Amino acid sequence: MTLVSPSLLSADFGNLDRDIEMLNRSQADMLHIDVMDGVFVPNISFGFPVMKFIRRASTKPLDIHMMIVDPGRYVSQVRDCGAEIMNVHYEACTHLHRVVQQIRQAGMSPAVTLNPSTPVEMLEDIICDVDMVLLMSVNPGFAAQKFIPNTVRKTARLRELIDRSGSKAKIQIDGGINLQTGSEVVKAGADILVAGNFVFSAEDPEATIAELRKL
Ligand code: DX5
Numbered sequence: 001m002t003l004v005s006p007s008l009l010s011a012d013f014g015n016l017d018r019d020i021e022m023l024n025r026s027q028a029d030m031l032h033i034d035v036m037d038g039v040f041v042p043n044i045s046f047g048f049p050v051m052k053f054i055r056r057a058s059t060k061p062l063d064i065h066m067m068i069v070d071p072g073r074y075v076s077q078v079r080d081c082g083a084e085i086m087n088v089h090y091e092a093c094t095h096l097h098r099v100v101q102q103i104r105q106a107g108m109s110p111a112v113t114l115n116p117s118t119p120v121e122m123l124e125d126i127i128c129d130v131d132m133v134l135l136m137s138v139n140p141g142f143a144a145q146k147f148i149p150n151t152v153r154k155t156a157r158l159r160e161l162i163d164r165s166g167s168k169a170k171i172q173i174d175g176g177i178n179l180q181t182g183s184e185v186v187k188a189g190a191d192i193l194v195a196g197n198f199v200f201s202a203e204d205p206e207a208t209i210a211e212l213r214k215l
């Protein structure tokens with residue numbers, strides 16, 4: 001079964017309660033929360049006060065995608081928001097191994113994210129220490145962008161690396177996911193699909209989440 005992590009970036013922030021209630025009723029396996037600082041990515045989203053509200057309203061595990069410079073500075077604040085998973089970019093951490101350990105020591109699941117241009121081979125020496133790898137299938141910063149086709153081959157290469165190393169890391173894909181691109185990456189070895197625009201612009205978001213889970 002494919003796990004689905006709807007991205008709240010495409011929710012209606014004027015009706016966040018309503019959208020989170022819909023996700024609580026849905027089969028979503030977790031909620032994907034995109035944090036941006038306007039430096040690591042050319043956009044700003046939201047921070048800890050909003051995350052705390054999401055934690056109160058949601059019954060699902062929170063999967064925090066930190067698109068910020070030096071995310072290791074915020075491990076305890078993310079933990080205090082009640083997050084289960086903290087995703088940090090390979091490109092944003094000078095001492096990735098230390099940050100991964102800090103996330104684990106804080107009681108969260110560590111995950112590492114790669115930009116589209118970063119090869120999966122860069123993870124060779126950290127793959128057994130993380131619970132999840134997030135491959136960006138768009139350049140991070142914005143919802144509703146077009147899926148980068150090379151992600152399919154990259155997913156297969158990551159699957160090989162994980163299986164070869166004996167790591168238990170799950171593969172998550174983020175950006176431009178719909179039924180077509182989702183099925184391609186699942187066939188290549190992905191475990192978890194992030195979907196923002198495809199879920200929230202659907203006429204029936206709950207049914208759309210259920211369809212993605214069947215891929
Ligand atoms: C992009 C974010 C994604 C985004 C995905 O920077 O990391 O999580 O919300 O949105 P869609 O599914 O619309 O491409």
Ligand code: ZN
Pocket residue numbers: 007032033034065174194
């Ligand atoms: Zn994301």
